[in-house]
Amino acid sequence: MEALFEKIKTSEEKDKLMEEIDILLNSLFQNKGEAFSILLKTGVRAWLSEYIRAELAKDEANPFEYLKKIKEELNSFKALKLTLAFEPTESNIEKFSYAVKKYLGEKVVIEFSYNPTLIAGCTLTYEGKYRDFSMKSFFNSEFAKIKQDLFIQMAH
Amino acid sequence: MKDFDYYLNKIGEIGFVDEIVHSIAYVSGIPSARPSEVVIFEGGEVGTILSLSPESAEVLLLSRQVTKVGNKVARTGDLFQVAIGSGLLGRVVDPLAKPIDSAIPVKDVHLEPIDTQPHGIIGREPVKKPLETGVTLVDLVVPLGKGQRELIIGDRKTGKTEFLLQTIYSQATKGTICIYALIGQKQVDIKKRQEFLEDKKIMDKCIIVASSSSDPSGLIYLTPYTSMTIAEHFRDQGLDVLLILDDMTTHARYYREISLLARRFPGRDSYPGDIFYIHARLIERAGNYKRGSITCLPAAESVLGDLSGYVQTNLMAMTDGHVFFDIELYNQGKRPAVNPELSVTRVGHQAQTPLQRDLSRELMSFLVNYQRMQQFMHFGAEAGETVKSVLRLGAKVDEFFSQRQDEVIAINVNILILAGLWGGIWKEIEGIELKREMEQIVLTYQTDPAYKAQVDQLISSSPSFTELVQFLRQNDEIIVSKIRR
Structure with missing residues (x-):
C-alpha cells in the first residue's frame, strides 16, 4: 500500500481516493459482485484500477478485506493545513509534500489554502497546533513596537 | 480580554467548530x-x-452573538475570571461583570476566578449578629442572622421578591453591601428592581448582577457564581454582605437545559445528577467569617405550595432554614404571606438577645394556640371567654403583622408595640383604628430621635419579654403619649 499512499500528497487527493474506494466497496454487493469488475474499468482512474488489479492478483486477496484496509488506512491520515500567500504550482506541491512526509511521516497530507493578506510566508496548523510564519504577523508585531512613537510624531 | 489573534499566537493552538x-x-x-x-x-x-x-471539546457559549460551524477557536490559557472591585457599587452588570446600565466603564477592578472552593471550618464563625429584614413577622418569628443561608420559598406572585427588596432596603440603610442576582428574569423586571433601589437612594450600596431570559443559557448559568465572587471580594475587606439569588429554580432549569443538550444522562425530573453539587458548592461559600460575612437569601419557586419538589428540597437541605410564602395566606389577603408554622430558622435564634428569644417563643406558642382555636371554631362550637380572648388577641396580632410591601420597620419598635399589645394597651381598640395607632408609634420612632433613643434604651435594658410587658402595664405613657385618639 505504500506505493499507493506515496501518490497522495494533498487532502483533495486523499478525498478523491476515498471516494473511489467507496464506489468499489459498494459495487462488491451490486449485481452479485459483477458490478465490481465493470466499475474497476469505468468508475475509477486508470492508475488506481491497474494498481488494484495487480494487488488482488497477488495471493488471491479478498477484495472486500483489501479495500476496507485501504479505507481504514486513509482514515488514519492526518492533515496539515498550510495557508500560503500564493497559489502553489505542481512543483511547489511536490516539494512541500516531500518535506512534510520526511519530517512528519508518510501518513500526512497537506490541505492547502490561499490567503493573500499574509503577504508572504505561511501559517501551519497540525493536530491542533498553530504556527504563524507570515510576513503579516511580523509586520504587525514590529508596528506594535513603534506605533506609540509613530503616533506622537504624527501628532507633532 | 485580548483579541483572538493575540491568544492564537500566544498559546499556539487552534481548534475548529464542528x-x-x-x-x-x-x-x-x-x-x-x-x-x-x-x-x-x-x-x-x-x-x-x-x-x-x-475527539472534541464541549464548549458552553457565553456570548450573545452566535458563532458558526467552521469558525476557528483559540485557548486563552485562563480559567473563567470576572473583573470585580468597589467600582461595581451602584452599577448593574451582566454575569461577565460588564456594565449594562450605561456605557461608562467600571473602574477599580481586578480579575478573580468565579469558581472557587468554599472555605473550610477554620476561618468561619458561628452566626452571632442579627440581620434585620424590616419585616415584622420575619424579624420576630423567623429571625435571621448575618452569615445565615435562608431559603425564600413560595409560589409565584406570593410576595417573595417584595420581601427581598424590603430586606435590601433595611440592610442597605445600615451600611450592608447588597448584591442582587437576577437569574434569567425579564428585562422589565430588571429595570424595575434598579428603579426601586434608585428611588430609595440605596443604589450606592448595591450591585445588581442580571441576566435576562433572552441571554444565552451559559450566561444565565454563571449569574449566581459571579454574584458570589463579588460578595466574597467585599467580605474579604471585612464587610457584611447580603446576597440575594432570585431565583434558583430558574437557574436549575437552565442548567438542566445545558446538561440535556450536552447529552448528560438525565436523572429525576430530567435534572442532571450533579444538580445538588452545582447549588451546594455555591451556597457553601456564604457564611459568617472572622472578617466579614455573606448572608445568602436564595429564592425558590414552589408549585401549588408543594415543598417536596426536587430542587426545592435540595435547596432546603443546603440552607439554614426557609421562609415559606403560603399561597393560601396570600389569597386570604395576608401581607406578607409568610406561614410562621412552616417557616424555619436554624441559626437565627442564636443571634437574638434574650428578650427577643423570649418574645419569639411566646409569640410562636401563641400563634400555634390561635391557629388551633380558629380550627376549633370551624366546627361552629360555642366559644368560651378564654377562646374569645385568644381569638381577639390573635386578630390584633394579625393586624400587627400585616405590613405594606414598601415599608420597613425597625425591630425595637415592633417589640415595643407587641409588648403593648400583650400588656393590654389596645384592649378596646381593634381593626383599622388599631393599625392606625400602631403606625403612629412607628412613624414617631422613625422621625423623633429622642423617642427612638428612649425606646431603644427600654428594649436593651429589659431582660425578658415578660418583664417588659409588666413594665408597660405600669408605665404605658411611652406608647399612649404618642397616640392621637
Missing part, C-alpha cells in the same frame, strides 16, 4: 485544553470548556 447545538459548541483541535478553561472564537465570542473527549 457542531453547534443551541448554547453548546463541539470544537476539534486545541489538544491541551483544560476543563473550565476560557476559549475565544475568531468572531470575538467567548466560551468555557464544559468537558473533554478524545
Whole structure:
C-alpha cells in the first residue's frame, strides 16, 4: 500500500481516493459482485484500477478485506493545513509534500489554502497546533513596537 | 480580554467548530485544553470548556452573538475570571461583570476566578449578629442572622421578591453591601428592581448582577457564581454582605437545559445528577467569617405550595432554614404571606438577645394556640371567654403583622408595640383604628430621635419579654403619649 499512499500528497487527493474506494466497496454487493469488475474499468482512474488489479492478483486477496484496509488506512491520515500567500504550482506541491512526509511521516497530507493578506510566508496548523510564519504577523508585531512613537510624531 | 489573534499566537493552538447545538459548541483541535478553561472564537465570542473527549471539546457559549460551524477557536490559557472591585457599587452588570446600565466603564477592578472552593471550618464563625429584614413577622418569628443561608420559598406572585427588596432596603440603610442576582428574569423586571433601589437612594450600596431570559443559557448559568465572587471580594475587606439569588429554580432549569443538550444522562425530573453539587458548592461559600460575612437569601419557586419538589428540597437541605410564602395566606389577603408554622430558622435564634428569644417563643406558642382555636371554631362550637380572648388577641396580632410591601420597620419598635399589645394597651381598640395607632408609634420612632433613643434604651435594658410587658402595664405613657385618639 505504500506505493499507493506515496501518490497522495494533498487532502483533495486523499478525498478523491476515498471516494473511489467507496464506489468499489459498494459495487462488491451490486449485481452479485459483477458490478465490481465493470466499475474497476469505468468508475475509477486508470492508475488506481491497474494498481488494484495487480494487488488482488497477488495471493488471491479478498477484495472486500483489501479495500476496507485501504479505507481504514486513509482514515488514519492526518492533515496539515498550510495557508500560503500564493497559489502553489505542481512543483511547489511536490516539494512541500516531500518535506512534510520526511519530517512528519508518510501518513500526512497537506490541505492547502490561499490567503493573500499574509503577504508572504505561511501559517501551519497540525493536530491542533498553530504556527504563524507570515510576513503579516511580523509586520504587525514590529508596528506594535513603534506605533506609540509613530503616533506622537504624527501628532507633532 | 485580548483579541483572538493575540491568544492564537500566544498559546499556539487552534481548534475548529464542528457542531453547534443551541448554547453548546463541539470544537476539534486545541489538544491541551483544560476543563473550565476560557476559549475565544475568531468572531470575538467567548466560551468555557464544559468537558473533554478524545475527539472534541464541549464548549458552553457565553456570548450573545452566535458563532458558526467552521469558525476557528483559540485557548486563552485562563480559567473563567470576572473583573470585580468597589467600582461595581451602584452599577448593574451582566454575569461577565460588564456594565449594562450605561456605557461608562467600571473602574477599580481586578480579575478573580468565579469558581472557587468554599472555605473550610477554620476561618468561619458561628452566626452571632442579627440581620434585620424590616419585616415584622420575619424579624420576630423567623429571625435571621448575618452569615445565615435562608431559603425564600413560595409560589409565584406570593410576595417573595417584595420581601427581598424590603430586606435590601433595611440592610442597605445600615451600611450592608447588597448584591442582587437576577437569574434569567425579564428585562422589565430588571429595570424595575434598579428603579426601586434608585428611588430609595440605596443604589450606592448595591450591585445588581442580571441576566435576562433572552441571554444565552451559559450566561444565565454563571449569574449566581459571579454574584458570589463579588460578595466574597467585599467580605474579604471585612464587610457584611447580603446576597440575594432570585431565583434558583430558574437557574436549575437552565442548567438542566445545558446538561440535556450536552447529552448528560438525565436523572429525576430530567435534572442532571450533579444538580445538588452545582447549588451546594455555591451556597457553601456564604457564611459568617472572622472578617466579614455573606448572608445568602436564595429564592425558590414552589408549585401549588408543594415543598417536596426536587430542587426545592435540595435547596432546603443546603440552607439554614426557609421562609415559606403560603399561597393560601396570600389569597386570604395576608401581607406578607409568610406561614410562621412552616417557616424555619436554624441559626437565627442564636443571634437574638434574650428578650427577643423570649418574645419569639411566646409569640410562636401563641400563634400555634390561635391557629388551633380558629380550627376549633370551624366546627361552629360555642366559644368560651378564654377562646374569645385568644381569638381577639390573635386578630390584633394579625393586624400587627400585616405590613405594606414598601415599608420597613425597625425591630425595637415592633417589640415595643407587641409588648403593648400583650400588656393590654389596645384592649378596646381593634381593626383599622388599631393599625392606625400602631403606625403612629412607628412613624414617631422613625422621625423623633429622642423617642427612638428612649425606646431603644427600654428594649436593651429589659431582660425578658415578660418583664417588659409588666413594665408597660405600669408605665404605658411611652406608647399612649404618642397616640392621637
